[in-house]
Amino acid sequence: MRAVVIRRGESRPTLANVPRPTPGAGEALLRTLRVGIDGTDHEVIQNNHGGFPSGDDYQILGHEAVAVVEDANGTALKAGELVVPTVRRPPETNKYFERGEPDMAPDGQYVERGIVGAHGYMSEFFTSSPEFLVSVPDSFAEYGFLVEPISNSEKALEHALAARSAFEWEPESALVLGNGPLGLLTLAMLETPSSPFQRTYCLGRRDRPDPTIDIIERLGGTYVDSRETSVEAMADAHEAVDFVYEATGYAKHAFETVDALAPNGVGALLGIPGDWEFEIDGGRLHREMVLQNKMLFGSVNSNVRQFEMAKKRLAAFPDWFVDDIITGVYTPEETDAAFEKNTDGIKTVVVFDTR
């Protein structure tokens, strides 16, 4: 079958012909419809890491997918059903997976499909145990792969709300750092009717006219140009915000977030920067966190419950939004173009099949 892979020693993904997987006992065979590409895929490619699935010299890419049950293989799934797979899998069973919280498993207690230690979904077929598949409605065939990135933001928001549950927190304003696909999906999440936020901001560094700025404003958010207003200056230029969601992977943003937060506010960090030494006024930041009860936390991955939340959220997004953020639709044969870093595009997807 066709699969988009990164081979050991190579720095660009290629379309390969690999064996079609055979479902083991308790596993279903899935036929892939669409697979999204995100920043993590580019990191996997650039780092050409050693985390290839054991025994293989290549890794099938892709961790954001929507697929059809091709062969239920005796599981409770139904052939023809639409599903979205989660990302983490247990190398061997452990308490985090038993609890349904693989997102909280530490290093070494998980592999990640398409990222580290396991093949991804960017192939005509893949196999999975049903416990790692979330059923989605037929209407999700074109954009269901967005459930995965949204689920990461659902986790971050869930943890932020829990983190401030020891007192009466009344969050009103939120700032999303980054206007890439994850930033825009998160802004849309924060703008749905069930969100607690009345005012949202989204930071980027693009000139008008720009489609991401149009999306930010159409969602109801305020665009903040980081070249004019730094994260630290946010409170003066607009307002100190109750919630910051960092999706830039720019390490200074993590620390500048303390200044952007209102008293009792919380910042969620989701970017994954490389090493970078720089100077901070650590005394001032420490003091500010204490005297104003501020909080910072890191959040990675997501679990089935958060996928279910993301599924509901995605269904509540305006139709125009999903259409507007999917700007690149490619076939597997167009792998080179799909993985080109196009600064004008927003979200890219590789289409293997249609419903």
Add this chain to the structure above:
Amino acid sequence: MRAVVIRRGESRPTLANVPRPTPGAGEALLRTLRVGIDGTDHEVIQNNHGGFPSGDDYQILGHEAVAVVEDANGTALKAGELVVPTVRRPPETNKYFERGEPDMAPDGQYVERGIVGAHGYMSEFFTSSPEFLVSVPDSFAEYGFLVEPISNSEKALEHALAARSAFEWEPESALVLGNGPLGLLTLAMLETPSSPFQRTYCLGRRDRPDPTIDIIERLGGTYVDSRETSVEAMADAHEAVDFVYEATGYAKHAFETVDALAPNGVGALLGIPGDWEFEIDGGRLHREMVLQNKMLFGSVNSNVRQFEMAKKRLAAFPDWFVDDIITGVYTPEETDAAFEKNTDGIKTVVVFDTR
């Protein structure tokens, strides 16, 4: 009446004769028994801040007190009843005080008795509305002033547990940074039977033999000498811990805490450092927080509910512990000696009266 005050422009506290306060409507008159001294008092003295109570050129010190109701003045209190006062008061009423959460009020929405904008308790008498007084048993006459510092740690622990409530957190180990009075009180708190921690550590920089090291070990904790084992090296030297409580005010500790934490761990910052610029590997710390779901938060002050928790906690402390940490007992006439920074001593208290 006698009062220990800091006068405008002076850098040492003195015993003064000030007018005895008259309780207003709805206020009781309290006769002070004992008032503890802590690091905040020394900061108030050193900074000789401009936050004197309006109209006065001096501030009565002290925010850790135990007192007797001298005149209930029509309130529901009973004359002779023992109480511990909380610290924050509303400049004018606001939602934080209405909710019983003055500890979450931002700058400008509170004054603090003995700290900023209001007289403290280091005088023969003080007045207070009953809503800011916590009733304590008669047995608390000698050490009830410890309820205030413990309540700050109760708040930090309560917020830490809430902050990790979105998943199944199983904390086992805790590290207290600082073996001053607050550090030791916190270690005792973490060692009570209702605490979730099986293993505790306390960081200091003292040579054996030393009374604080004896206390740490008698409580069941492990002493960590920061000159041999840095906070960053904690994981290698002992173990990565689930909870870090910072009570040193040493800003680098705030950032080194990320390395001391186990995956999914949380660090509470309570120290209040001055400005201090230094270099960090911000990229690595940011990435570590994200990939291991780590969290840092600042915590200040405490509310009546947390005073009540501290009251129960104090009653559960071993008797020897309270005796061992109160190492300096002074009369108001010995103000100079009481405020001398004695590195051998642990907790100092000024005694105005006995039960």
